[in-house]
Amino acid sequence: MKRNVKILGIGSYLPKRIVTAAKIDEMIGAKTGWSEGKSGVKQRHFVEDETTSFMGSEAAKEALKDAGLNYDDIDCIISGSGTMEQPLPCNASLIQKQLGLQHSGIACFDVNSTCLSFVTALDMISYAIHAGRYKNVLVISSEISSVGINWRQGESSILFGDGAVAVVLTKSEDTSGILSSHMETYSAGAHLSEIRGGGTKIHPREHSEKTKNDFLFDMDGRAIFKLSSKLIPSFIEKLFKNTNLSMNDINMVVPHQASAAAMKIIRKKLNVDETRFMNIIENYGNIIAASIPMALHESIKQGRIERGDKLLLLGTSAGVSIGGIILEY
């Protein structure tokens, strides 16, 4: 079912501190050039004093300005993030407070499907917006990966960045809308990409020199890619079903920025050339759920997409999930 939902505005925030690939090489004791060669990331931003709610609120302010709306127009704030500022309460509440909207009553909650959290939040809330439940919704992905990186795991430590993106969604009065969406989860890979400690299973009180790696990001990238890449063709088929569109009709693929190597293989699988495949990993790294909306924001800023274009948002996440949305921008 087409949902008459429009991305009316978008904004982002990047931490002030830029960390280059050369700096990463130095940090992990690798030869200069190693991390960039392996990950395709030339630089990323890492927080110094910025919090999730601070970054999220800065991105939200920019998105509201871009949409030409005021705080009063917003009736729902959703955090679509894979990381949390605090275990309790939810990110969206903390962002509402940071925005100075603590007495507004604007509904706040979080949606989490790790790297796909933005896509899942956009997908789910689109039905409620279409039905008239909410008028103008802020969906915010604000991610701090740097605090949980295991610097001894070369493969994963060189990939990540921090940052936040917000969009304002509203009911569409024109042809803009979500044309199709689909999600599949294969928990056979649930432990291929995880942080085992910090929840109810392994409480922070169990943190020690011996257990410390349980509280850091742990990934078997090769195994995840093996699992997810073979599932992509049938996933794409289901996503396009009932749309009377094909990949040729897509003006821009906006993929999750998992890693340069993974993105290259996926692009070839989709059979689209570089002009139709938004790749921003070299300047941002993988910023978890903020990756897809950040690539969307860059594609708008660079003038590579315009209103009326058909976009494919596509990603994989820990879980392991594959998710996608076809929309008219």
Added chain:
Amino acid sequence: MKRNVKILGIGSYLPKRIVTAAKIDEMIGAKTGWSEGKSGVKQRHFVEDETTSFMGSEAAKEALKDAGLNYDDIDCIISGSGTMEQPLPCNASLIQKQLGLQHSGIACFDVNSTCLSFVTALDMISYAIHAGRYKNVLVISSEISSVGINWRQGESSILFGDGAVAVVLTKSEDTSGILSSHMETYSAGAHLSEIRGGGTKIHPREHSEKTKNDFLFDMDGRAIFKLSSKLIPSFIEKLFKNTNLSMNDINMVVPHQASAAAMKIIRKKLNVDETRFMNIIENYGNIIAASIPMALHESIKQGRIERGDKLLLLGTSAGVSIGGIILEY
């Protein structure tokens, strides 16, 4: 907008270990009778070796059986919980794996608005079910509070319990449906009920004898109640607006089981008598987001509600949020 969504089945799981009020008094060094007098909780269940995903999967199996459905019928699993088993991946994926559905592709994600997570998940997914996106959805609240209790905070430590509840939602072919729903968040109270440590702001590596309380539940119950209780009358008015129903038409109020004292005041504010107000706190304690569906399950098991009845699900949560759903069961 009425959403044609039916709660087709419900199931729950309680940890094997029962902890009485007398035992709690002993643990916190209080006089026998103190914790029950203060909280109204005679007993609660605490996990021994059970995990969130184990409890959630047991509840899900019972809900499926109650609905007369098989695993094959389910196309979405949502965790609506305020606590996480691991920071990554999401609870729903871990529950999918525990159910042995790791190759199923069933979409999995989490919705989190702390104690209102079940209500928010039910509310949001109802639009997608009504629109035909998903056929049969498992919404699961599986909560372990016991691991994060601060036993030196008498007021909050005596309240909580662990447990899980699952419902199967499907498109309604009869008069069952969600008639109205509403949510408001006032982050002025965001830090009145929180766990500060364990997310990106205070990483578990910072756990120490000095910081340990940051990683435990911290609540100013009186301040939360003061904030939320004065908001309830206008909240209720908005929830009932456009329904042509009044509180007199509600067969059963199914409230969040925050504390016996808070529930008593809310019941009086709503002006409903005890027969129309499901109170299960004495045997369960406050089981976070599982409280409302557990009270629903008990009301069904005890024969206190039947198909066609009008129910009001109502609660407050950390954030601070107020949320409610009016549904025909």
